[in-house]
Structure formats: structure tokens, C-alpha cells
Amino acid sequence: MKKHHHHEITRRKFVRQSACASLGLTGLVDSLAHFTLMDAAMAQVANTSPYQALVVIFLLGGNDANNMLIPERDIDVFDSNGVSAYTNYLGARTVNSNKVLCFVDPRDSSDPTKRSLPLNNTTTNTPDYKYGVHPKMPGVQSLYNNRQLAFVANVGTLCVPLASTADYQSTSILLPKPPQLFSHADQYIQWQSSVSTQPFTNGWGGRIADLMLAGTGYNPSVSMCISMAGVNKLQVGNATQQYCISPTDGVTQMSTGGGGNDPARRQVIDNLSKLVYSHLMERSYINVAQAAKNSGDTIDNVLSTLTSTQNSLLTSCFDTTTYPDGLMVQLQMVAKMMLGRSQLLGSNAAQRQIFFCAVSGYDTHQNQAGNHANLMDELSASLLAFNTFLNDASNKVGNTPLSNFVTTLTSSDFTRTLTPNGDNTDTAGTDHGWGGHQIVMGGSVAGGKIYGQYPDFRLNGGRDTNTTNGRGRWVPSTSVDQYLALMARWFGVQGSTTYLTDTNPNSNSMNMILPNLRAFDNPFDSSTANLSGLLPASPIII
């Protein structure tokens, strides 16, 4: 009897489905080209690639990146009127004399709570007082100055490049805007799908995992996509199913309601899975239950077999006493999953993992000064802890630190308005914006640099969305697609400098992962995108 694997995906199937998914007005021509090339789908990729992981930290609610990466007095970014970004920033963020939500060059302030932490010049390794970070981010300052962390400025959802206020306000069908800008749920989804031009079908992480699965034809013991923050859109794939675990407890096994692990129920699952089912739905249902049980067992085993040395390292790196929940705990669990990667992936799978973390509370419409400071503190401390873990001598892969094989990146619904929504220092907040700055961290990151285009902070012009009553909502200069392209290429997705014209899935799978990327400047070599060099291409092309 012929054996069916209805839930599995082959490389050929992935290419076909991706081509169909990209079938739209803008992708019509290229999709047709893909159809003609399907029969030439790529050969199965070897599973000899070294381990690599992407860790996505989603800042839920819209992080005020204007409050995270801050212009200082000597910044050399000026608007068209010759006014510096620093002057514009002070003007917009200062209400009366209260300096609401305003940080200044440390040379200008006697109040340490109002001083930005200066970032070093890449060449001189001394502060050049062009950029600083939030006073609660000494960890990020340190990582940046040690070249382990970089920023990408003014990233946001886009359908096509938009250069100015006029482009944003244009009603031309040639300049479409992402639907439902400034809306939480919609922008959350678009960031995680990376496709603002079409309704959601799957996430960029899920598509990459599909590609990896198709490359090896082997399902790992536990999904390549593991979430520390519940079900998300980013890890939705066609064949890939995200696996959600608790950042504190790992897996909650089946029980009869009183907790613990119920052997009888587990045996029932085992028995049911051995039966023969004529109906596909029945078969799929029990397959899911069996897979969940097996995955839970594997993760339980990973957690229970951590050595005392490993546990000591985890305890020393991650301060879960000061930060008993949230990102610190999530990244600690990510670290545990990395320590157990050989059990989770198995030897035949692509040695890749995509982790999803998320932190809520960033929708700071009120009380931003205090609340956002706490969030920046947590983010900075957690990133520093994670980086310390990844660079520990015990975590080397061969002679190379694990950090070289892990890239951590932030995402958020949007950034927030530059102008505050009130004049009270304690209670004021900011409202929904658009393009914002993101963090990329890892041993492979060419850190100590700000990529993309830093905004000039001019209100009612420049990149503000409005010409009157503007509050500093920046039209992004870097699209989510461009931002993610660097991560995807580093992860093994094939994307060369010729991807703009190369529609052959045999030599270019980037278009499958980021179908809208071709609408923008080439992020790999374009000087205008100012992204090249952030991350190298993976030596292993998937």
C-alpha cells in the first residue's frame, strides 16, 4: 500500500506553493516565470550546515524607538532647512520647560537621569556624541561599543519605497501604503508576515522553516520554530508548526487536572496512534496529539538533562531574581533550548532554529517616562545576559563562540510619535507612529554602527506623514523586507546581489521568503539602503 505523507513538504512542493502564494498583481510576471521553472526545483540540500539560530524579540504595542536611540549634539543629520536632528528632537520632545520625554547630550545636562548614554565612534572607539541610548540601557551601550550590536534606523512596513511626506500623501496607485497603518493588530501581522501588500497567509519565519524542511526532507524532533510567547504569526508556515513552550516551566505535560504527568493518558495517546485510520482527519488528529506528546517528552528531557555546569552558567548569566518574568526568563529558556539543540533537531534535520519572544507593555500612551524606562532596562539587561551566555567559553562550536551562530533582532508594531500627547512629565505618553529603529545583536553582526537612514526629526515635512499638525510619524526609509533580507541571507536563504532580476528558484530562494523585496533598493549592495555589511551571507546556501 502506498504510504502517504500528507503533512510533509518537499522542496518541490514548497517552491510550487510559494509561487502560488506570491501570485498577485505585482508578482504576476515573476510568478509565471516560477511556474516554468518548477520542474527544475533544487536538489536536496545536505544537512551538514553548521548550527544557526534567529531569535526574534517582538516589542508588543509599539516601542518608542525615539526614546531608545537618541540624537546627541554633534549628530551630522540635518533636515532640508539645515536644522540638526538634535535640535528638532529637543524641540519636539520638550513641552514648556518640562523636557517631557527628552534626553540630552551628557555634556548638556547635570541631571544624570536625563543624559543619554553616548555611543562610540566606530573608528576612534571614543564617544563622538552623535548618538546615544536611553539612560537605562548601559548593557546595550556596552554591546554596541564592543561591536556586538547594531541599530537599523527607521524600519517599517512598506509596499513600495516612499521618500517623503508627498509620497505618503499621494493617492497614486503607484504609491500604495500598507493597509491599516498605525493600527496595532494589522501592523503586528504585517511585521510578522513581511507582506504588506496581501492578506496574511504565513509568517516569514514559517516560510524560512518550510524552506529548511524542504531542503532536508526531515522533520526534526521538535519544531524548528519555538515560541516563548504563545502562538504568533511569524512562525506560521505551510508545513511548519510552531511549538509554544512556557518560558518558566517548559512543557506542561498531560495530566488529569491535578498536575503532574498522567501515565494512563499518555498510554492512550500511544495506543491510539497505532490504530489504522481510513479517514485523513482522524489520522491527522492523532498525529498532532502524538507529535505534541513526543515533543513535550523531548523538551522535558532537554531540561532535565542540563548539567550542573550548564545550570550554573544559566543562573549566573540571567538575573531572574531582578527580572522574574518577561524577556529575561524567555531568553533564559531560549538558551536552554540551544543547549539541547542536538536532541531537539536530531542529526538529520537542518541545523536551524527560529525562536520567538515577545514583551508587552510598549503601548505607552501614558506614564511613558517611568514605564518605558523600565522596559528599556529590561530589554538592555536581557540582551546583555543573553550575549554573555552566547559568548561563554563553554558554549563554543568548535573554536567559535556560539554567539557567532545566533542573531537576535527586535521587531515592533511601529514606533511612536515624536511629540508627546501631554505636557505632564509623569503622565504624558506618545501615540502610534510608523518607522522606528531596531536592534540586531550577535557575533556575526558588524556592530557598533547604525545602518539604514536616521531621520532628521523634522515635523510637518521631510519624512513626517503630515504637512500640518504633524507629530513626528516617520515614513520608513528601510522596509521590513530589506531589514529581514539580511537576516534571511545570513540564515542560509539564497539571496545574491542579482536577486532583483534572478527569478530562478534554483539560484534564488529569497523571493520566496520575502516576495515584496524586489520593490526596494537592494539591501545587499545598495549604498542608498545602507544595510550591506550588517550580516554576512551564510556559507551554506539553503
Next chain:
Amino acid sequence: MKRYLPIVVVVGLVAWLGWVATHKAPPAPLSAPASATQSASAESGASSTPDGTPAALTTVPNSSPSGATGPAGLPAAGLAHPFHTLPARKLWPYGADAGTAVITQNNGAKIYSDVADLARQLNDPHTEPGHDLETIQKLLEIYRKANGVNPTGFNFEIVDALRGDNPIRYAVIPEDMPSLNADGELLDRWGTPYWFHPISGQVMDVRSAGPDQKLWTEDDISLPMGYEQ
């Protein structure tokens, strides 16, 4: 060749949709010439715009017409998007009585007279403040029925959309709406702009600053939306 038939059908469909999308009528500017609106016939319940220009009225028939004419008497030819047509009034949650007037405003947008009356109930001193928020939610719901999703952005941008600056040029706030300030923001009964919080295409949190006219204080008024970040 037979196996390529579905592909050919899909490609044909997409090409047709592309043709339709690229040949749609561009939306008219909001400041349409007054003469354009005055050319329409005026019937019952005549009202005037703030500058004294008579608004153009038509009357909603007893049943929704079909064919070249859009639902509720609105001409289909002026609609900007093939997928965006005004829904039949019988599907609407508010108003929808036969005899309701369709008003063509100076900005070229159309509004049903009963919807305009609903909007004018805002800030009625004979009602509770919470009623204002319920009214705004009703107006947003009517807007969604027609446009599919909420408007988004700042207060004045949302009000612009509610006044007819949207793909189908359908207004739920009349031009002579009171409670708008010079920036085009919708004000609460204490004169403070409402705070709009776009949560999704279907959910909008709206907040009034309350009597003290300051947001994020104890006297703020809002409706629970079941949303937390």
C-alpha cells in the same frame, strides 16, 4: 495541456482584476465644486451646509435598486473601487427607513440623513457622556459596514475619513457637524479632542478626557474594549 488549464484560468482572472484596478475612477477631491452638488435634485428634508449652500438630496427608495445604480439610490458609477460598494440599507444596524434622504455634501461625499442625525446627537447635554462614546462606536460601525475597516490615524485623520475622505466617498459625519475644532478634530462635550486608539481594522478604542480636560486622569471616560497591551 489540460494540467495547465487551472493556471490559465487563474492568470486570466488576475489579469482581469488588474485591469479593473488600474482603470478605476480616481477619487474626487474633497473640495468638489458646489455646482456639482447643486445639480442633483433636492427633495424632502432640505438642509443647508455651513456656508449656506443647499445640500443635494435624494430619497432612499423602499427597496434597494439593482443594476447600474448602486444600493439605496447611490450611483454606482462614482464609486472608486470595484470591491467597495455601499451595502444595502436593510443590512445596516441603524436608520435604514424608507424615505431617508441621501445628502450629497459640498465635499462630494454622500451621507444618509439619519446617519447625519445620529452624528449630531454627539455631546447632547440631555444624555450621559457615555452615550457620546456609544454614538461614536455606532458611527464607526456604520463606516465599517461600508468600507470594510475602521479609519486610522490621528483624530483629525479619522474625522476626515468619517466625513467622506475614504475610498467610496461615504460620510458618517456631516459637514455641518458641530464639535469640530479648527484642526478638524472631533471634540468631546468639554471641548477636548477625543483620543482615538486604532487597535485593529475592526476595533477602535475611543476616550474622552472628561471634565478636567486632561487625558489619563480618573475622570476619563471610555468604553471597555477588552484590549490590553
